[in-house]
Amino acid sequence: xxxxxxxxxxxxxxxKMRNQRLLITVIPHAMxxxxxxxxxxxxxxxxxxxxxxxxxxxxxxGYIYPLKEPRSIVLHPDETPYRFQTPYFWTSTRWPASExxxxxxxxxxxxxxxxxxxEYEKERYSVLHKRINHTWDFVVMQAREQLRASKQRRKADxxxxxxxEQAYWLxxxxxxxxILLPLSVYTCVALCLCLQIxxxxxxxxxxxxxSSICLEGFVxxxxxxxxxxxxxxxxxxxxxxxxxxxxxxTMNAEVVPTPxxxxxxxxxxxxxxxxxxxxxxxxxxxxxxKEFSGENLCFWQACEDIRHGESSKIAEKVEEVYxxxxxxxxxxxxxxxxxxxxxTLEGIKRPHRFVMDDAQMHIYFLMKKDSYPRYLxxxxxxxxxAKAIVPxxxxxxxxxxxxxxxxxxxxxxxxxxxxxxxxxxxKGAGPAGTNSDV
Amino acid sequence: xxxxxxxxxxxxxxxxCGTASPLMxxxxxxEPINYCSFCMEVMACQGLQKGETLAxxxxxxxxxxxxxxxxxxxxxxxxxxxxxxKVEVVGALSIKxxxxxxxxxxxxxxxxxxxxxxxxxxxxxxxxxxVWDGFTLNKEHGxxxxxxxxxxxxxxxSGCAVACGGLDNKCSVIPLSLDSNExxxxxxxxxxxxxxxxxxxxxxxxxxxxLSCSGDGTSALWDVESGQLLQSFHGxxxxxxxxxxxxxxxxxxxxxxxxxxxxxxxxxxxxQNIQSFECHESDINCVKYYPSGDAFASASDDATCRFFDLxxxxxxxxxxxxxxxxxxxTVDFSLSGRLLFAGYNDYTINVWDVLKGTRxxxxxxxxNRVSRVRLSPDGTALCSAxxxxxxxxxx
Numbered sequence: 001x002x003x004x005x006x007x008x009x010x011x012x013x014x015x016k017m018r019n020q021r022l023l024i025t026v027i028p029h030a031m032x033x034x035x036x037x038x039x040x041x042x043x044x045x046x047x048x049x050x051x052x053x054x055x056x057x058x059x060x061x062g063y064i065y066p067l068k069e070p071r072s073i074v075l076h077p078d079e080t081p082y083r084f085q086t087p088y089f090w091t092s093t094r095w096p097a098s099e100x101x102x103x104x105x106x107x108x109x110x111x112x113x114x115x116x117x118x119e120y121e122k123e124r125y126s127v128l129h130k131r132i133n134h135t136w137d138f139v140v141m142q143a144r145e146q147l148r149a150s151k152q153r154r155k156a157d158x159x160x161x162x163x164x165e166q167a168y169w170l171x172x173x174x175x176x177x178x179i180l181l182p183l184s185v186y187t188c189v190a191l192c193l194c195l196q197i198x199x200x201x202x203x204x205x206x207x208x209x210x211s212s213i214c215l216e217g218f219v220x221x222x223x224x225x226x227x228x229x230x231x232x233x234x235x236x237x238x239x240x241x242x243x244x245x246x247x248x249x250t251m252n253a254e255v256v257p258t259p260x261x262x263x264x265x266x267x268x269x270x271x272x273x274x275x276x277x278x279x280x281x282x283x284x285x286x287x288x289x290k291e292f293s294g295e296n297l298c299f300w301q302a303c304e305d306i307r308h309g310e311s312s313k314i315a316e317k318v319e320e321v322y323x324x325x326x327x328x329x330x331x332x333x334x335x336x337x338x339x340x341x342x343x344t345l346e347g348i349k350r351p352h353r354f355v356m357d358d359a360q361m362h363i364y365f366l367m368k369k370d371s372y373p374r375y376l377x378x379x380x381x382x383x384x385x386a387k388a389i390v391p392x393x394x395x396x397x398x399x400x401x402x403x404x405x406x407x408x409x410x411x412x413x414x415x416x417x418x419x420x421x422x423x424x425x426x427k428g429a430g431p432a433g434t435n436s437d438v
Numbered sequence: 439x440x441x442x443x444x445x446x447x448x449x450x451x452x453x454x455c456g457t458a459s460p461l462m463x464x465x466x467x468x469e470p471i472n473y474c475s476f477c478m479e480v481m482a483c484q485g486l487q488k489g490e491t492l493a494x495x496x497x498x499x500x501x502x503x504x505x506x507x508x509x510x511x512x513x514x515x516x517x518x519x520x521x522x523x524k525v526e527v528v529g530a531l532s533i534k535x536x537x538x539x540x541x542x543x544x545x546x547x548x549x550x551x552x553x554x555x556x557x558x559x560x561x562x563x564x565x566x567x568x569v570w571d572g573f574t575l576n577k578e579h580g581x582x583x584x585x586x587x588x589x590x591x592x593x594x595x596s597g598c599a600v601a602c603g604g605l606d607n608k609c610s611v612i613p614l615s616l617d618s619n620e621x622x623x624x625x626x627x628x629x630x631x632x633x634x635x636x637x638x639x640x641x642x643x644x645x646x647x648x649l650s651c652s653g654d655g656t657s658a659l660w661d662v663e664s665g666q667l668l669q670s671f672h673g674x675x676x677x678x679x680x681x682x683x684x685x686x687x688x689x690x691x692x693x694x695x696x697x698x699x700x701x702x703x704x705x706x707x708x709x710q711n712i713q714s715f716e717c718h719e720s721d722i723n724c725v726k727y728y729p730s731g732d733a734f735a736s737a738s739d740d741a742t743c744r745f746f747d748l749x750x751x752x753x754x755x756x757x758x759x760x761x762x763x764x765x766x767x768t769v770d771f772s773l774s775g776r777l778l779f780a781g782y783n784d785y786t787i788n789v790w791d792v793l794k795g796t797r798x799x800x801x802x803x804x805x806n807r808v809s810r811v812r813l814s815p816d817g818t819a820l821c822s823a824x825x826x827x828x829x830x831x832x833x
Binding site (some may be wrong): 200 | 474478479492495496499503505506509510513514515517518521522525528531533536537552553554556557571574575576578596597598599614615616644646663666668671672675702707710712713714728730732749752753754762772773774775776792793816817818819820824831832
């Protein structure tokens with residue numbers, strides 16, 4: 001691409017340029033989109049479509065930038081003015097665009113525009129501020145120096161430099177996280193077909209299970225859960241939506257003194273059901289601690305937290321997990337096979353969201369195959385099942401036209417706010433009146 | 439299909455030419471390839487030089503698909519309804535409308551339940567997103583979006599935020615504030631950015647990650663905190679209309695369905711398309727996993743709903759009737775997976791017996807198309823959203 005650009009700037013055979021008026025200042029050496037296309041067609045003896053494509057690439061990669069709408073990184077074949085980017089700012093010479101440079105640029109812009117940055121720029125500015133806080137004084141000082149130096153220049157030069165810098169950063173730190181790749185129609189179609197062929201090849205190599213086994217699986221699942229399905233079997237004491245009585249929800253809340261029988265039975269259907277239920281998980285932890293293998297569940301929970309938690313906290317969480325569970329001599333060391341351990345320790349050097357996946361999977365299946373079946377046979381579980389309550393079915397009201405008051409419940413957002421702020425907000429909006437739309 | 443914009447997921451040195459540029463990360467012949475667009479073009483042209491034209495690629499694709507169908511048929515030793523013969527017939531169901539939620543001034547396009555089993559969020563063509571307490575019919579929050587046609591909405595697992603998106607090509611996350619003076623929409627944070635409308639979105643197991651699917655033919659996984667694209671998924675050749683997250687133990691896969699009549703299953707970690715099913719005869723409007731995660735159902739404009747088994751890797755049931763001539767727009771399973779609720783464009787919801795393949799009953803009530811049906815988290819009720827501007831809760 002750079003050969004093309006150099007040819008375009010040739011004083012004899014290159015692009016015809018003219019001065020461009022931008023508001024009240026005159027920008028030298030500008031050209032129109034139309035002229036770019038014409039020159040390309042002539043020089044390389046190509047058709048208009050190809051010229052448009054090539055020209056578009058030149059703009060997308062930052063060798064030419066538009067003057068009027070800097071954020072629109074496309075080539076318009078009309079009177080839209082463009083300029084060449086100075087070689088100082090060519091992507092090829094200046095990769096990688098460093099964080100420090102970007103921070104200085106944003107700081108300059110912030111000072112110049114007195115805080116009037118674009119949304120995404122504001123966000124990135126604060127993220128950078130946190131990340132490279134230790135050199136922030138340097139950043140601000142550099143920004144101030146550069147601004148002072150630029151004030152010494154002629155206005156036209158200053159604007160040119162600002163445009164060039166802005167164009168550079170629009171290419172290298174685009175507002176949209178992803179950049180649209182210019183691909184020809186042919187390539188799009190070819191790639192789609194390649195992807196399909198890829199998927200088919202992979203599918204051909206799959207292990208498949210016999211239909212009879214799979215289908216039996218569905219029958220068994222439906223049978224097992226039939227009693228738990230409120231729409232098919234009803235629910236005890238009554239379906240809140242039908243009776244307007246929220247007793248069913250109160251009895252099955254996350255944490256209750258005595259869980260219902262159906263709930264405890266559910267824990268025996270699959271390991272996932274046990275872990276999904278907050279109370280079930282707690283019971284299982286109690287059991288594991290009796291067997292001195294509680295660290296397995298703790299490890300699994302910590303890994304889940306890494307997988308689903310905030311990106312910014314991944315590194316520190318991985319560090320914590322390593323210290324507590326994986327390091328030799330760790331307080332709660334978990335027993336993982338050496339191959340998985342080696343792979344995990346290697347991955348920890350560059351922590352990412354899925355670095356603990358293999359280890360987590362190993363421990364999960366260990367618990368599932370070993371501790372879980374024993375838990376189900378244990379006294380702890382059997383006692384829980386025995387004392388679990390079976391709610392009485394609410395007798396249908398003698399007066400079917402009497403409707404109960406429907407009470408509102410605290411919103412989860414409210415609960416979270418109270419937990420963090422300790423604010424004394426009132427509970428929702430009192431009992432709702434009857435509604436005759438039903 | 440050529441509208442599909444290949445979006446760069448990363449920026450860095452190209453595997454082929456080494457220059458720093460926006461890169462495409464795709465898999466060809468099981469190898470990850472991270473090329474800049476220029477090298478992609480070169481690779482495509484080189485393929486041409488080797489005698490591989492688009493025609494030969496197409497032929498190879500067709501023959502592979504045929505072989506796949508043959509392979510799938512080999513392990514097909516019994517049909518679902520045969521296995522289900524010994525199962526008891528489902529008794530008569532008395533499902534009635536228990537609540538009607540009025541408040542939207544235009545078509546309700548999407549809804550989602552909160553984990554607390556009574557709250558739900560709905561979005562509409564009028565540009566409004568409303569959070570209701572379904573039990574009391576209270577509207578707890580109402581937010582106006584800058585564009586009309588908010589086609590997708592989702593409730594965060596914590597219950598503290600909602601995500602929504604549509605014609606604005608973006609999916610935003612809005613934290614739910616209880617301060618009546620505070621405008622919820624002001625705290626809106628744009629997370630997902632596509633090049634065409636957002637047709638579906640869902641949070642993964644936490645508030646921190648968002649999955650979105652779009653009319654541009656791609657789906658993507660985003661980090662909510664930073665708005666960063668974590669993974670993008672390419673493979674559909676037309677608009678994607680729906681997505682669903684798998685309830686499996688490993689929780690790493692999701693399924694999408696689109697206008698190219700295909701339903702694809704994806705691996706969230708690698709971005710690869712694991713399985714693909716092309717059995718429908720028209721656009722797939724909705725996909726939903728079976729509660730065990732071993733299968734999924736799809737609803738399509740061809741007036742059928744189909745049931746796909748993931749382990750057997752094939753379609754195992756088709757829910758259709760000669761009297762049903764309107765497209766199905768949405769599906770959901772009951773808690774046990776025995777019942778399939780399907781909403782149709784003829785304003786009704788049909789209840790199918792998944793195992794036997796027969797229709798059990800019909801639910802009437804809506805006065806226009808049913809755009810979405812969703813079972814509440816504890817299975818006690820079904821909510822349906824419709825183009826008649828209302829939502830109904832059935833139990």
